[in-house]
Amino acid sequence: MQFGRFGTAPEGSRIGFEKGAVVIPDDPVVPFIRGDGTGPDIWKATQAVLDAAVAKGFGGRKRIAWFEVFAGDGAHDRFGEWLPQETVDAIAHYRVAIKGPLTTPIGGGFRSLNVTLRQVLDLYACIRPVRYFENVPSPVKRPQDVDMVIFRENVEDVYAGIEWRAGSPEADRMIEAITAAGKKVRPGSAIGVKPVSEIGSKRLVRKAIRFAIDHGKPSVTLVHKGNIMKYTEGAFRDWGYEVAREEFGAHTVAEGDLAGAKPPEGKVVIRDRIADSMFQQALLRPAEYSVVATTNLNGDYLSDALAAQVGGLGMAPGANEGEEHAIFEATHGTAPKYANLDKINPSSLILSGVMMLHYLGWHDAAASIEGSVARTLGKKIMTYDLARQTEGATEVGTSGFAQALIANL
Ligand code: NAP
Numbered sequence: 001m002q003f004g005r006f007g008t009a010p011e012g013s014r015i016g017f018e019k020g021a022v023v024i025p026d027d028p029v030v031p032f033i034r035g036d037g038t039g040p041d042i043w044k045a046t047q048a049v050l051d052a053a054v055a056k057g058f059g060g061r062k063r064i065a066w067f068e069v070f071a072g073d074g075a076h077d078r079f080g081e082w083l084p085q086e087t088v089d090a091i092a093h094y095r096v097a098i099k100g101p102l103t104t105p106i107g108g109g110f111r112s113l114n115v116t117l118r119q120v121l122d123l124y125a126c127i128r129p130v131r132y133f134e135n136v137p138s139p140v141k142r143p144q145d146v147d148m149v150i151f152r153e154n155v156e157d158v159y160a161g162i163e164w165r166a167g168s169p170e171a172d173r174m175i176e177a178i179t180a181a182g183k184k185v186r187p188g189s190a191i192g193v194k195p196v197s198e199i200g201s202k203r204l205v206r207k208a209i210r211f212a213i214d215h216g217k218p219s220v221t222l223v224h225k226g227n228i229m230k231y232t233e234g235a236f237r238d239w240g241y242e243v244a245r246e247e248f249g250a251h252t253v254a255e256g257d258l259a260g261a262k263p264p265e266g267k268v269v270i271r272d273r274i275a276d277s278m279f280q281q282a283l284l285r286p287a288e289y290s291v292v293a294t295t296n297l298n299g300d301y302l303s304d305a306l307a308a309q310v311g312g313l314g315m316a317p318g319a320n321e322g323e324e325h326a327i328f329e330a331t332h333g334t335a336p337k338y339a340n341l342d343k344i345n346p347s348s349l350i351l352s353g354v355m356m357l358h359y360l361g362w363h364d365a366a367a368s369i370e371g372s373v374a375r376t377l378g379k380k381i382m383t384y385d386l387a388r389q390t391e392g393a394t395e396v397g398t399s400g401f402a403q404a405l406i407a408n409l
Pocket of ligand 1 (some may be wrong): 015040100101102103105114135314329330331333334335336337344345346347348385
């Protein structure tokens with residue numbers, strides 16, 4: 001298939017979508033964006049590890065047909081555009097993609113390429129698993145107690161990007177309308193709008209509950225600030241409970257209905273926590289939390305805070321998923337000062353690749369990489385970011401870490 005200025009996609013098959021589920025061929029074409037800054041370094045390492053795990057796991061019966069597409073600096077240098085239409089078209093067509101970090105262009109009216117890709121493809125769930133690998137330096141005493149998966153709404157709330165500069169005609173008009181509705185806003189204020197819809201909230205919580213049921217997780221915690229923002233955050237909580245009750249009644253039980261009793265065997269407990277208290281809980285009693293579903297801004301803060309507990313963003317993978325599209329990505333930025341130095345930790349992108357293999361249903365290959373990361377770090381073979389805080393570590397570069405992972409598959 002031809003994609004304009006990018007040329008012809010490599011030989012391979014398109015991931016299908018039938019009866020509400022993706023259908024995975026043995027040779028899926030997967031578009032990838034190398035990314036800017038350190039992106040090319042970590043992408044090279046990631047591709048090598050994923051290919052090695054798939055080759056080892058399937059003995060040549062399955063393979064990924066990688067198709068390079070462009071965004072960010074890489075696209076601007078080649079095509080004079082930050083996000084060429086061909087990139088969106090290719091990801092929309094092939095359904096699953098993986099990307100390194102992208103520079104956010106400053107000025108020019110382009111908010112963020114990542115946000116744009118999420119909005120255009122309606123990738124409404126940002127999924128961030130947070131787990132600990134032994135020997136990774138951590139600021140907390142029991143990082144091994146953290147084993148959570150955050151489902152964060154990805155296109156509404158503050159990510160809808162609806163705001164106006166203080167003193168602008170749009171902001172003033174909004175203030176007039178708000179005043180006419182009987183509420184007070186100081187004249188000349190900047191205005192931001194926080195939309196939270198029933199559809200948007202329910203589909204996010206639905207994904208989180210389905211995940212919890214499929215993976216035998218004990219609970220789904222709805223994190224919100226509904227004590228203050230009753231009609232946005234509070235509604236998110238209420239819609240969450242509604243989905244659980246109406247669509248997963250046979251598999252879930254609300255914490256409030258248990259009245260302190262133990263949940264029946266095999267049922268997922270649905271409960272809610274106010275966001276500020278959840279930050280305390282995550283530090284003090286992380287073992288009690290498993291799957292979390294939350295609105296955009298809460299999830300933004302919570303997923304980075306949790307990542308810090310298990311070793312920082314260098315170790316934290318992420319996915320942006322919609323109904324029939326998914327983009328897997330490193331959660332950190334481009335770390336430009338380390339570009340082309342073969343130095344940075346590729347684990348975030350590699351573990352995002354692991355999430356992608358799980359999404360493809362290639363669970364054994366995914367598990368073999370996770371096992372290898374654990375074994376490699378277990379031998380204290382690590383990149384500079386972890387080695388500088390670990391006594392007795394053997395420091396390796398990005399490619400050296402990838403080689404060690406491949407050797408330990
Ligand atoms: P950053 O690129 O995440 O880097 C900040 C610092 O975090 C680095 O200097 C490094 O710390 C550490 N770090 C990040 N990734 C690491 C890794 N893989 N291994 C080891 N250490 C790592 O944040 P930034 O400097 O604020 O952002 C740079 C650019 O990236 C900006 O244009 C920003 O908009 C963009 N960005 C993109 C994304 C995305 O594409 N998803 C996300 C966030 C930011 P030390 O210096 O201590 O070693």
